[in-house]
Amino acid sequence: xxxxxxxxxxxDCGFCTxxxxxxxxxxxxxxxxxxxxxxxxxxxxxxxxxxxxxxxxEHPGGRVxxxxxxxxxxxxxxxxxxxxxxxFLAAPGVRACADAVYRAVAxxxxxxxxxxxxxxxxxxQRPGGRTS
Numbered sequence: 001x002x003x004x005x006x007x008x009x010x011x012d013c014g015f016c017t018x019x020x021x022x023x024x025x026x027x028x029x030x031x032x033x034x035x036x037x038x039x040x041x042x043x044x045x046x047x048x049x050x051x052x053x054x055x056x057x058e059h060p061g062g063r064v065x066x067x068x069x070x071x072x073x074x075x076x077x078x079x080x081x082x083x084x085x086x087x088f089l090a091a092p093g094v095r096a097c098a099d100a101v102y103r104a105v106a107x108x109x110x111x112x113x114x115x116x117x118x119x120x121x122x123x124x125q126r127p128g129g130r131t132s
Contacts, residue, residue, distance in 0.1 A: 068098035
């Protein structure tokens with residue numbers, strides 16, 4: 001795995017932020033950045049896509065995985081048993097189920113505990129966010 005892998009998430013979403021904080025504890029080296037502060041053009045992704053789903057970019061301008069595929073790619077780049085879990089999530093059949101679950105969660109993230117439609121986290125509270 002390259003250190004230039006980037007996990008892009010919605011820094012204004014409390015649910016997304018909590019999820020990324022969990023991901024930061026995984027045994028993987030990746031840069032975490034809210035899409036609001038990312039160089040999306042340099043990463044080869046559109047703002048529209050970044051607003052819609054979490055993204056895992058293998059390297060700037062490289063292969064981009066979105067949604068459940070991003071979660072699977074992140075886990076495949078981890079050490080230990082997480083690599084197996086990522087491979088399992090990417091397997092045919094399982095991937096279709098993972099995609100359906102991801103879409104359902106994404107559509108309802110504003111209803112999940114701690115989230116509100118007006119959630120706007122300051123940069124210093126965002127994982128990977130800048131403090132200045």
